[in-house]
Amino acid sequence: MNASTATRPPAKAPHAHSSAWAADLLRTQIASGELLPGSKLSEQALAQSLGLSRNTLRESFALLDSELIVTRIPNRGVFVASPNAADVREIYAVRRTVEPACLAWGPELDAAALDSIIDTARAALLAGNVAAMADANQAFHRELVRTSGSELLQELMGRVLARMRLVFHAMSDAPDFHSHYVEQNATLVGMLKAGQRAEAAQTLREYLDMAEAELLGHITEHSTPE
Structure with a gap:
């Protein structure tokens, strides 16, 4: 399942703490099995569907990367992690x-x-x-x-x-x-x-x-x- 179809936020992101809000939403979708290991997270599609700037979404990715929930691969993009x-x-x-x-x-x-x-x-x-x-x-x-x-x-x-x-x-x-x-x-x-x-x-x-x-x-x- 791709990120653009999996992400169905109940409302637009609040202006305050929106990067944390988006990270929590993606974390929840991963925990529920909506986003599978190895899935590529489309920055453009997610930013549009969540009503966020791409810079804010990158902050969300950085947070999830620090939690080892996603993996950022230079020149390839951001992927849901595959644990070892x-x-x-x-x-x-x-x-x-x-x-x-x-x-x-x-x-x-x-x-x-x-x-x-x-x-x-x-x-x-x-x-x-x-x-x-x-x-x-x-x-x-x-x-x-x-x-x-x-x-x-x-x-x-x-x-x-x-x-x-x-x-x-x-x-x-x-x-x-x-x-x-x-x-x-x-x-x-x-x-x-x-x-x-x-x-x-x-x-x-x-x-x-x-x-x-x-x-x-x-x-x-x-x-x-x-």
């Missing part, structure tokens, strides 16, 4: 630090919201809808971080989830990757309901270790010349 093994390790280093802490101590825990996400994930699993399972998984981990009550942590998680979505695309030929995490997420919610927050946090750390190892194994296997 080092990116996976960095992502999971952040996730292992932030998410278990939110499980253990987040003051705004909403078990009902997590239950609703689990229901959506189970329906996607029954339907064999891999994309919907990935969406539900993203929503589950976003909700975990929302329990912190910290806007700064939620902003950080938005960046991490955008990069995670790019990693998920590397698993497109392993459709069962998401399926075994549906019930693991449900197990975490059960522990939270039982008041076992510290135990849930430890379980999540182990779960993230397992997911990282699976992703790294897959990337290594597919990057090794035959």
Whole structure:
């Protein structure tokens, strides 16, 4: 999908902080899977559709480049990033630090919201809808971080989830990757309901270790010349 068709902003960019606004919009579209790894972002088309100057859009690209969500290649343009093994390790280093802490101590825990996400994930699993399972998984981990009550942590998680979505695309030929995490997420919610927050946090750390190892194994296997 190209950038000009993927970008459908709800309104023109506000004059204040418009480069940050555009970066957030593009980050959200990457996190939702609307913009895929390797997609070229047309500066002219995006500037026109977002109502921004090209200089302002370049500021947005610079911000996303600093977050490793896009890659700027001289004389070629700006592309949605394609994460490698080092990116996976960095992502999971952040996730292992932030998410278990939110499980253990987040003051705004909403078990009902997590239950609703689990229901959506189970329906996607029954339907064999891999994309919907990935969406539900993203929503589950976003909700975990929302329990912190910290806007700064939620902003950080938005960046991490955008990069995670790019990693998920590397698993497109392993459709069962998401399926075994549906019930693991449900197990975490059960522990939270039982008041076992510290135990849930430890379980999540182990779960993230397992997911990282699976992703790294897959990337290594597919990057090794035959």
